[in-house]
Amino acid sequence: MQVPLLDINRQHADIKEELIQVFTDALSTSRFIKGPEMENLEKEFAKYSGTTDAIACASGTDALILALQAIGLKRDELVITVPFTFFATAGAIVRAGGTPVFIDVLPDTFNMDPDLLEEWLNTNCAITNRGIVHRKTGKRVAAIMPVHIFGQICNMDSINATASTWDLPVIEDAAQAAGSKWRDSRAGSLGSIGCFSFFPSKNLGALGDGGMLTTNNPALAERLRSIREHGGRGYLHAEVGTNSRMDAIQAGFLRVKLRKLEEWHAGRRSNAERYMKAFADVSQVKTPVIDPRAWSIYNQYTLLAENRDELLNFLRNKQIGCAVYYPLPLHLQECFADLGYTKGDFKVSEDCSGKVISLPVFGELAKEEQDEVVAAVKEFYRR
Numbered sequence: 001m002q003v004p005l006l007d008i009n010r011q012h013a014d015i016k017e018e019l020i021q022v023f024t025d026a027l028s029t030s031r032f033i034k035g036p037e038m039e040n041l042e043k044e045f046a047k048y049s050g051t052t053d054a055i056a057c058a059s060g061t062d063a064l065i066l067a068l069q070a071i072g073l074k075r076d077e078l079v080i081t082v083p084f085t086f087f088a089t090a091g092a093i094v095r096a097g098g099t100p101v102f103i104d105v106l107p108d109t110f111n112m113d114p115d116l117l118e119e120w121l122n123t124n125c126a127i128t129n130r131g132i133v134h135r136k137t138g139k140r141v142a143a144i145m146p147v148h149i150f151g152q153i154c155n156m157d158s159i160n161a162t163a164s165t166w167d168l169p170v171i172e173d174a175a176q177a178a179g180s181k182w183r184d185s186r187a188g189s190l191g192s193i194g195c196f197s198f199f200p201s202k203n204l205g206a207l208g209d210g211g212m213l214t215t216n217n218p219a220l221a222e223r224l225r226s227i228r229e230h231g232g233r234g235y236l237h238a239e240v241g242t243n244s245r246m247d248a249i250q251a252g253f254l255r256v257k258l259r260k261l262e263e264w265h266a267g268r269r270s271n272a273e274r275y276m277k278a279f280a281d282v283s284q285v286k287t288p289v290i291d292p293r294a295w296s297i298y299n300q301y302t303l304l305a306e307n308r309d310e311l312l313n314f315l316r317n318k319q320i321g322c323a324v325y326y327p328l329p330l331h332l333q334e335c336f337a338d339l340g341y342t343k344g345d346f347k348v349s350e351d352c353s354g355k356v357i358s359l360p361v362f363g364e365l366a367k368e369e370q371d372e373v374v375a376a377v378k379e380f381y382r383r
């Protein structure tokens with residue numbers, strides 16, 4: 001039996017007529033960019049996330065870049081993030097003019113280690129009249145950017161406590177975590193700004209590119225709205241922004257899908273639970289650890305597996321969808337060589353990159369398909 005890692009068609013089968021209606025409406029009104037669909041999506045997404053504002057944009061990468069500009073990042077300033085994440089996290093920091101500083105992740109949740117964050121600031125930085133300054137280089141630290149990887153929110157109690165001690169804004173990379181919760185708060189409502197991606201394979205995916213910013217700060221919301229459209233008010237420009245508008249059809253598609261999101265999350269979460277039980281007796285794999293304060297939406301279901309590469313080949317030969325997110329941590333990427341990091345600098349991230357494997361967890365995965373995945377993993381380790 002062939003089992004896909006993700007089959008978006010199954011999700012769309014249910015809502016096909018509504019999606020077609022969105023397109024038909026756009027065609028008849030000729031409102032192709034922004035417009036009421038986008039404004040309604042912004043209101044609905046803000047309500048869902050528990051924020052006062054939501055600002056739609058063209059992609060998750062753009063959301064990160066816009067957020068960094070809005071908090072006042074200047075050229076060569078430092079932004080603290082993690083090396084175990086999708087490339088766009090650090091890529092956006094560089095595109096916004098900043099320099100990434102990496103902090104290793106925790107081996108169980110794969111999220112930023114709050115103790116190492118605190119330690120890095122204590123060891124390397126000073127509070128000055130220009131803000132937080134990295135002593136060795138004299139560069140200002142502009143923000144902390146934790147990543148809610150695979151759909152689980154970081155330890156925001158600790159990260160926010162450190163951020164408030166050091167008076168640093170927190171930009172949540174929530175691209176994989178729409179709807180995910182820390183205690184009772186959803187992703188995007190915990191920091192200064194939350195950044196979301198609606199890339200089609202994300203848990204809330206458009207039928208193309210799309211992104212969203214959330215904030216409880218009205219001044220930041222206004223600045224984000226301005227920067228997303230060339231930084232102006234009308235034709236008067238106090239700063240240079242960009243074109244990062246959302247298409248009306250994408251907003252319409254996302255509104256249809258947002259109404260289904262909790263139902264899809266329930267499916268993902270019950271699949272994750274079935275895997276956890278099924279793999280309890282397989283000592284060669286470690287199932288995801290979720291902090292008791294977190295509620296994960298399992299954007300990915302990621303195991304730490306012995307003989308990972310062989311397992312990957314074994315599953316692929318059986319036509320079982322699986323993937324490695326992510327095979328090379330960002331501090332070892334060629335394009336970041338000038339940051340001066342070397343192998344061994346972030347042992348947990350490096351170790352995870354060698355052991356992680358993600359399995360199908362999408363809500364519409366059939367029980368027989370999941371049984372097939374479990375049986376194949378067990379067969380591999382029994383050989």
Ligand SMILES: *Cc1c(COP(=O)(O)O)cnc(C)c1O
Nearest residue numbers: 059060061086088089175197199
């Ligand atoms: C997908 C993703 C992004 C980028 O989003 P795009 O919409 O593809 O630009 C950024 N950060 C993380 C962690 C992601 O998973």
